[in-house]
Amino acid sequence: MIKQLPITLLLLLTLQITAQEKRKFIYASVHDEVASVPKAHIINLNTKQGTFTNDNGEFRILAKPNDSLQISFVGYETKIFKVESKHLGIQQNKIELKKVAIELDEVEIKEHNLLGYISSDTKHIKTEKEINAESLNLPYAGSRILTPAERRLYTGMGGRPLKLEGFGFILSTDYIINSISGRLKKLKKEKAIEDSEKRTQHIGNNYRVYILHELKIIPEDLTRFVYFIENTNDFSPSLLADKITMISFLKLKSDEFKKLNPQNYKPNQQ
Incomplete structure (x- = not known):
């Protein structure tokens, strides 16, 4: 029995370390002094996994305390965001980027015979035929580009x-x-995360007005609500094929979401 004790302690220690390593989604939005920053690049420097902000400057990414998120975009200073326990969960975190001045190379203006009229100027503009897979008649030309x-x-x-x-x-x-x-298992997981991001972006883009104005979800909760929808156990990608079914599903889940966030929604908003 005494010999088995160290093995038991080792097992408990291993389980504790594994639990500590488990990462959760962190939800945040990126903005500057005036507005949100869409298409900003986010990368977790600890896991090397990355994503981009949506059209509203919002994103989510797997992280745990002490992870470092690198946020970058052309024209802004790259920022390192240190993840803490308080940042995890369904609350929205705000990250601000600072703009930087960009010096352009000198441009040489040469004389030309353009008059400023499209009908005549197009005759003087020489264009080269675009060289690509389709113009070269290569195999699989025109096929969908893989993500x-x-x-x-x-x-x-x-x-x-x-x-x-x-x-x-x-x-x-x-x-x-x-x-x-x-x-291969890791690559399939990355593919699943990418598919999930596509679905959440589709929901946010196509049902944004309905969610905000009909379901009365406040703008600050829009991203969290969309991710909440996509991560519920009864959500299926097939719902996205039928708008009527999807609207009914959104209505059902909005009631659940409001009950989970009573501080933002009064009973008469249910």
Whole structure:
């Protein structure tokens, strides 16, 4: 029994360390002195995972206390945001960026024979034919461009499986190695997070007016409400295909969301 005690303590210590390493989503918005900053780049320097702010300057990313978030955008000073326990949860955090002056290179203006009329000036402008996959008639030209997460997953799986007559499908060496090492599982998780971000952006863009004016969700809670919707157990991506069904689902979840945030919503707003 005494010999088993150190093993038990080691197991408890391991479980405690694992719990401490678990990251949660941090919700925040990026703005300057005047307005929000859309398309700003956010990266967790500890996990190397990144994302971008939406059109309203809002974002979410997995983090834990003591993680460092790097926020950058052209024309602004890069900022390092230190994550604390108080920043985690469904509350909205605000991060302000400062603008920096950008010096442009000297531009040389040359003489030309343009008159300022489109009908005549277009005849004097020489254009070169665009060279791309479609103009060169390359294979798969015009196909949908893969997202960063899709490209990493596609590469990690070694591309498409090969089918040989009499042998069935032959998996690549990359697929086998990445499956054993656990990298493939990580890439699939990154792909799932990217898909989740696409769904939340779709909900925010297409149902913003309905959420704010009909469901009476305050603007400060819009991002948290959208993420709340996408993370509920009964949410399914198939709901996005039917607007009527999605509106009914939003109405149902708005009542739940308000009950979880009674400080912002009075009973008569339910």
